[in-house]
Amino acid sequence: MIRLSSWVSAAGLALLGIVSLGCQSEKKPEGAAPTGSAAPAQKPADPAEKWKGQTLNLLTWEGYADPKFTKGFEEKYKVTVKYTYFGTSDELVAKLKSSPGVYDVISPSSDVATTLVQGGLVDPIDTTKIASYGELAEALRNRDDVKKDGKVYGVPFTWGPDFLIYDANVVKEEPKSWKVFNDPQYKGKVSLWDDVSNIYLVGQMMGLDKTDQAALYNMTDEQLAEAKKQLVALKPQVRKYWATAGELKDLFKNKEIALAVGWPLTVKDVNAEGGNLKAVIPEEGATGWIDRLMITSSSKNKDLALAYLDYVTTPKAQALVFEATGGYCVANAKAKEHMSDDLKKSPCVTEADNYFKRLNFWQQVKDRKKYNELWNEVKSAK
Secondary structure (H helix, E strand, C coil), X not given: CCCCCCCCCHHHHHHHHHHHHHHHHCCXXXXXXXXXXXXXXXXXXXXXXXXXXXXXXXXXXXXXXXXXXXXXXXXXXXCEEEEEEECCHHHXXXXXXXXXXXXXXXXXXXXXXXXXXXXCCECCCCHHHCCCHHHECHHHHCCHHHEECCEECCEEXXXXXXXXXXXXXXCCCCCCCHHHHHCHHHCCCEEEECCCHHHHHHHHHCCCCCCCHHHHHCCCHHHHHHXXXXXXXXXXXXXXXXXXXXXXXXXXXXXXXCEEEECHHHHHHHXXXXXXXXXXXXXXXXXXXXXXXXXXXXXXXXXXXXXXXXXXXXXXHHHHHHHHCCCCXXXXXXXXXXXXXXXXXXHXXXXXXXXXXXXXXXXXXXXXXXXXXXXXXXXXXX
């Protein structure tokens, strides 16, 4: 408040009094805005209230709904994140087709991503509403398998190699080749994933992708027959075809196996309980996966789903994803700024560029039915 100085004249005070009386005689209605001033601005809606009480349903790979990174989203928007895990890409597609309207966000790998786009099972994404989109690895953003008619249908989330994992307490020397799976001393000590991707792996061992990476995903009948022959011949070496990362963890933990195809999450979980697992990319190279986040076309919470994609691709959230998954490579390289010194030493951080050069990332399998039939024949072979 401005105080009147003692030098104000009596006449001046009298004049102020007259003006004051005049103003009182023209009293404005209660709540009216002062004459000549703009109406008070409305308070912006609190984003946290917009979706308060809603539930976001995820259909993802194991580990992709860890509270370590989903809790922050729940707290920010006062919502609940629920999840269902799937074990294979084919299971994802089957669940999505049989349960329309149930799931909001999915995390397909690159071998079925195009199928989902072409089948109208996912919606295009407005990437301008994803603040960190431009920070995501260009090598992941620029792939055409999730683009159609100039629109983007998938946002890169995680990626990485299909490692050769081994128990260093049993396998004393680091394996140089996938052929170690055939070594007689490890009979009954090998585990493969129960998935058609084993066909990609054998195709790579056959050298089919040396001049054309797409060859693994579009094999001729003759090449498929040879792949089947090699996979059947490998069966005596295989203790079990694992279905989930948790199952693979138990196989290693219980010393049932010494070698497997797998991902960093297994290495992290087993070693956290005293194990000594290590992971390598053999000299033949390795196949790799890119997991995107997509919004289902039948989602009832599309705006909330888009907000989740925006949140989980930020550097801080991506660092939490990296930690929770045991070192799955994340799409946002700036996540490094939020990692501990130990995590910064991960190959996904230090060798990312090299990985992009060495990995043959899964692609759409046009005749996926034939690949699935062959894989089932392998499993049932005596």
